[in-house]
Amino acid sequence: MTHSDTQGFNTRAVHAGQTPDPVTGAVIPPVFQTTTFMQDGIGGLRNGYEYGRAANPTRDALQVQLAALEGGKHAYSFSSGLAAEDALIRAALRPGDHIVLGNDAYGGTYRLIDRVLSEWGITNSAVDMADADAVRAAIEANNTKLVWVETPSNPLMKITDIAATAELAHAAGALLVVDNTFASPYLQQPLSFGADVVIHSTTKYIGGHSDASGGAVVVNDDALAEKVGFVQFAVGAVSAPMEAWLTTRGVKTLGVRMDRHSSNATAIAQWLQEQDEVERVYYPGLADHPGHELAAAQMKDFGGMLSVTFKGGAEAAKKIAESTQVFLLAESLGGIESLMNYPSDMTHASVKGTDLAVPENMIRLSVGIEDIEDLIGDLEQAFSALR
Numbered sequence: 001m002t003h004s005d006t007q008g009f010n011t012r013a014v015h016a017g018q019t020p021d022p023v024t025g026a027v028i029p030p031v032f033q034t035t036t037f038m039q040d041g042i043g044g045l046r047n048g049y050e051y052g053r054a055a056n057p058t059r060d061a062l063q064v065q066l067a068a069l070e071g072g073k074h075a076y077s078f079s080s081g082l083a084a085e086d087a088l089i090r091a092a093l094r095p096g097d098h099i100v101l102g103n104d105a106y107g108g109t110y111r112l113i114d115r116v117l118s119e120w121g122i123t124n125s126a127v128d129m130a131d132a133d134a135v136r137a138a139i140e141a142n143n144t145k146l147v148w149v150e151t152p153s154n155p156l157m158k159i160t161d162i163a164a165t166a167e168l169a170h171a172a173g174a175l176l177v178v179d180n181t182f183a184s185p186y187l188q189q190p191l192s193f194g195a196d197v198v199i200h201s202t203t204k205y206i207g208g209h210s211d212a213s214g215g216a217v218v219v220n221d222d223a224l225a226e227k228v229g230f231v232q233f234a235v236g237a238v239s240a241p242m243e244a245w246l247t248t249r250g251v252k253t254l255g256v257r258m259d260r261h262s263s264n265a266t267a268i269a270q271w272l273q274e275q276d277e278v279e280r281v282y283y284p285g286l287a288d289h290p291g292h293e294l295a296a297a298q299m300k301d302f303g304g305m306l307s308v309t310f311k312g313g314a315e316a317a318k319k320i321a322e323s324t325q326v327f328l329l330a331e332s333l334g335g336i337e338s339l340m341n342y343p344s345d346m347t348h349a350s351v352k353g354t355d356l357a358v359p360e361n362m363i364r365l366s367v368g369i370e371d372i373e374d375l376i377g378d379l380e381q382a383f384s385a386l387r
């Protein structure tokens, strides 16, 4: 069956773009592991398929699925989240244009904008996105064309009001981009709050199994969609068929995974708060988190990511990061397995020593879907290394 917009999230996740194979009836559409398509006479394309970079049925299936989940009209999938970001910025901006982004933006996003695209005349200001006056001032002082929000942000888990920031951006003629990687479309749908573009690293929750890299751009506007589609085709950082297929498979369980990620992370956040060695727990699900009420209003649940700082400084944080057994010490996030990361030297090493540097006494947890008793047991044994 195909999907309809009135169906629930999980029904769309399972069925959107996943029409059974018309030739064999295979319930799961096959991986079209091909780079080219035979023509029935010159220009006689079957359903428009000609060459793999331009279009591939497996990638199309994923793109339909991603658009349906974000409630967007058009989705384009890429070989990585950063490739998706690069395509969007090339499509939407010209030399002399300016981007306002969060001062705790994903390090790779900042590196792309500040160190690569700056060479092509794109300027930026990194501000505290939770501070509306700072955002407004940065927009007004510049030729801002994109306002770039991550909520929850990485790794500080700051929450930004999507609807209010969309109004600020639109008043200045800028587009609001939301990097929805941390929340996933199951927990938060930025287009419904007025965002113009949703960006994903599908490498994380959407793929969900730490086995396929990818990125996506989702938009409603037809003209912008056409430009993004052209860059996807003309630059060519497309998803490979197998990666697209794995991502498609992962997406089908996004809802059930996010429920478990959220309940496990909530239990761990509460446990961490009770430990003497802990300075502060950064999790929007905690009542004392400054963005708690906003997160409760714009998210369905609080997700699987949390960060924690230690009274014992960098030394204590590193000791914990190196003492767990179930939590694996690794970069990335959003997979079924729990991961532990020391942002200062790992995911955020590229912003060390800049205004975007993250606390050195912080670790970030990507809480997986394992049994909560085993996860807390693992943290208990790791904390014993500090005692």
Ligand SMILES: *Cc1c(COP(=O)(O)O)cnc(C)c1O
Pocket (backbone or CB within 6 Å): 080, 081, 082, 083, 106, 108, 109, 150, 154, 179, 181, 182, 200, 201, 202, 203, 204, 213, 214, 215
């Ligand atoms: C990982 C990540 C990206 C970049 O995605 P890649 O797939 O690694 O290129 C962008 N934004 C956020 C929030 C991320 O976590």
